[in-house]
Amino acid sequence: MQEQERESNKALDGLLRPELALELIDVALVWCDNQGSLVWCNRSFEELIERAREEIVGHCIHDMIFNDKEGEGYRLKMKDGSIRHLEIHQKKTKEVDEDGDFTLYSIRDVTAKREAELSSQKANAFINILLENIPDMVFVKDAKDLKFVRLNKAAEEIIGQSRDRLYGKTDYDFFSKEAADFFTAKDREVLSSGKILDIPEEEIVSKTLGKRYLHTKKVPINDSNGAPEYLLGISEDITKKRRIEELRLQLKEEEISRKEAEKGLKTREDFISIAAHELRTPITPLKMQLEFIPEYLKGAKFPHREEALALLEKSRKQLDAFILLVDKLLDLSRITSGRLSLSLEKTDLKTPINSVIDKMEYELSRAGSKLDLELEDNVIGLFDPTRIEQVLSNLLGNAIKFGGGKPIKLSLKKRGSNAQITIEDNGIGIPIDKQKLIFQVYERAASNKRFPGLGVGLYVSKEIVSAHHGLITVESEPGKGSCFQITMPLSVDEFGAK
Amino acid sequence: MSEITKRCDSTSKTVLIVEDNTDIREMLKMALEYRGYKVYEAENGQKGLEALSKLKAPCLILLDLMMPVMNGWEFMEALREDMTLLTIPIVVVTAYSEKANSLSDKTEGIIKKPIDLKKLYQSVDDWCGSLHEA
Numbered sequence: 250m251q252e253q254e255r256e257s258n259k260a261l262d263g264l265l266r267p268e269l270a271l272e273l274i275d276v277a278l279v280w281c282d283n284q285g286s287l288v289w290c291n292r293s294f295e296e297l298i299e300r301a302r303e304e305i306v307g308h309c310i311h312d313m314i315f316n317d318k319e320g321e322g323y324r325l326k327m328k329d330g331s332i333r334h335l336e337i338h339q340k341k342t343k344e345v346d347e348d349g350d351f352t353l354y355s356i357r358d359v360t361a362k363r364e365a366e367l368s369s370q371k372a373n374a375f376i377n378i379l380l381e382n383i384p385d386m387v388f389v390k391d392a393k394d395l396k397f398v399r400l401n402k403a404a405e406e407i408i409g410q411s412r413d414r415l416y417g418k419t420d421y422d423f424f425s426k427e428a429a430d431f432f433t434a435k436d437r438e439v440l441s442s443g444k445i446l447d448i449p450e451e452e453i454v455s456k457t458l459g460k461r462y463l464h465t466k467k468v469p470i471n472d473s474n475g476a477p478e479y480l481l482g483i484s485e486d487i488t489k490k491r492r493i494e495e496l497r498l499q500l501k502e503e504e505i506s507r508k509e510a511e512k513g514l515k516t517r518e519d520f521i522s523i524a525a526h527e528l529r530t531p532i533t534p535l536k537m538q539l540e541f542i543p544e545y546l547k548g549a550k551f552p553h554r555e556e557a558l559a560l561l562e563k564s565r566k567q568l569d570a571f572i573l574l575v576d577k578l579l580d581l582s583r584i585t586s587g588r589l590s591l592s593l594e595k596t597d598l599k600t601p602i603n604s605v606i607d608k609m610e611y612e613l614s615r616a617g618s619k620l621d622l623e624l625e626d627n628v629i630g631l632f633d634p635t636r637i638e639q640v641l642s643n644l645l646g647n648a649i650k651f652g653g654g655k656p657i658k659l660s661l662k663k664r665g666s667n668a669q670i671t672i673e674d675n676g677i678g679i680p681i682d683k684q685k686l687i688f689q690v691y692e693r694a695a696s697n698k699r700f701p702g703l704g705v706g707l708y709v710s711k712e713i714v715s716a717h718h719g720l721i722t723v724e725s726e727p728g729k730g731s732c733f734q735i736t737m738p739l740s741v742d743e744f745g746a747k
Numbered sequence: 748m749s750e751i752t753k754r755c756d757s758t759s760k761t762v763l764i765v766e767d768n769t770d771i772r773e774m775l776k777m778a779l780e781y782r783g784y785k786v787y788e789a790e791n792g793q794k795g796l797e798a799l800s801k802l803k804a805p806c807l808i809l810l811d812l813m814m815p816v817m818n819g820w821e822f823m824e825a826l827r828e829d830m831t832l833l834t835i836p837i838v839v840v841t842a843y844s845e846k847a848n849s850l851s852d853k854t855e856g857i858i859k860k861p862i863d864l865k866k867l868y869q870s871v872d873d874w875c876g877s878l879h880e881a
Contacts, residue, residue, distance in 0.1 A: 537867075
């Protein structure tokens with residue numbers, strides 16, 4: 250190596266200083282005549298092209314250096330097949346003592362620089378694609394005037410403006426003053442503190458999307474001297490998330506209030522059940538005592554005997570009415586807790602109907618309502634006669650209560666495989682808007698003052714008819730009267746249920 | 748009258764009342780004694796069994812269902828295991844008519860609470876033979 254160097258340095262001996270400089274400069278230099286033929290080159294060119302001067306003198310420069318591809322610039326193919334990229338400056342010179350023009354080419358190998366540029370371009374392109382496609386809004390503002398200098402697609406969408414309209418503008422150009430003041434204050438805070446700021450929730454009004462909620466991070470970017478240069482903002486649109494969270498909270502609240510309502514309902518049901526059973530306990534001995542006292546008094550003589558016995562009889566009747574009320578409450582608690590059970594037996598529906606009419610004879614005559622009966626024979630099926638009696642007693646009781654003393658029609662018919670019982674009065678009727686409600690528990694169509702009641706009779710009746718797989722319906726015209734109709738299947742269905 | 752009635756000791760005309768509610772038990776006793784029956788009381792099934800072990804078999808047991816210590820159902824199960832007691836007719840006196848319905852094959856009758864005095868007399872007279880008719 251040292252030998253070689255000494256050898257080559259020997260070749261430089263005797264050169265004039267300017268010539269020596271031309272040989273030693275690290276820029277490759279080539280002189281060509283006006284035909285493009287190489288006249289002289291320096292050592293840098295020899296090294297670059299990997300050939301000795303003697304080999305190439307007289308050859309056309311364009312056979313050694315190519316410029317045949319758009320955008321690729323000058324290139325040189327090396328012996329090993331690799332390509333070097335060149336930067337070439339050329340200058341035409343006039344040689345006074347020679348014929349024609351000469352061209353001086355100064356050539357630099359820029360392969361490394363070019364590769365670095367390319368890879369940096371590639372990295373930039375990658376970052377650009379990344380930036381454009383992340384769903385969060387990314388924006389960059391100039392630290393001096395807070396004008397937008399860079400935005401991504403998500404930012405365009407959220408702000409509702411294309412980036413051409415945004416570049417060079419500030420927040421004041423498309424947000425309300427109030428909003429822009431807020432954003433600017435935060436920007437300044439970040440730039441002056443030099444610290445990243447996290448804004449968990451801020452509100453913007455988008456031109457296209459309306460009110461949006463953003464979770465924003467603001468990052469200061471300093472120049473090489475540490476002075477603020479840019480402000481980077483990254484905002485996640487949390488409008489949807491926020492709505493979902495709101496809905497979740499709302500649902501949770503609804504769930505809580507529903508559970509509370511259910512608990513309240515359960516408490517009420519439990520209370521009714523307990524109250525009804527508690528009320529019943531003293532009723533049993535009370536009823537027996539009231540019934541038994543006349544036994545003791547039989548044949549006894551004492552003042553006001555008849556009056557006393559009449560009072561006892563009245564008390565007994567009142568107690569029976571009280572027992573009916575307690576039974577209603579018990580039925581209600583049985584139904585609401587799903588404990589209503591039927592004792593089905595082969596029943597001619599005439600039997601419970603007649604039994605109810607017997608029991609209500611006194612009330613009918615007191616109300617002055619005439620009862621028209623239209624009862625078909627042999628309407629026989631599987632029913633719980635006690636429960637059917639209860640339903641009829643409710644409906645007939647209502648017809649008497651609300652019938653205004655006008656005639657009441659009760660009919661029993663066989664319609665195909667169904668039994669149909671109709672009770673029709675000519676009384677005050679039921680307002681249309683109340684007709685759907687009357688079969689619900691505690692609902693009453695009539696005022697409590699004029700027509701007192703628990704509001705459970707029709708509900709219990711409907712449940713009893715349902716338990717028989719039947720249907721109870723009402724037709725009514727206010728002021729003209731009401732017609733209740735019960736339809737129940739006579740036979741047992743294929744599943745063995747009624 | 749059924750065969751079971753004939754198995755009753757017609758001379759005793761005794762009724763055993765098994766009922767935890769004192770008011771009801773006393774009223775039942777009063778009403779039946781007034782009608783001429785001899786009445787024994789027990790406040791639950793356990794006491795009822797104790798009474799039966801000391802007494803001549805009554806012609807009827809009036810049995811409540813819901814009682815502490817030993818309820819009506821358990822009492823009936825216990826009676827089934829004793830051949831001498833098995834034949835004593837039982838009338839269940841209960842507010843739980845639904846629960847009693849399933850007992851119809853084990854008892855001679857069900858009287859629903861609140862008790863109707865006429866029905867009570869009718870039932871007791873049926874199984875023990877009316878003293879009034881005698």
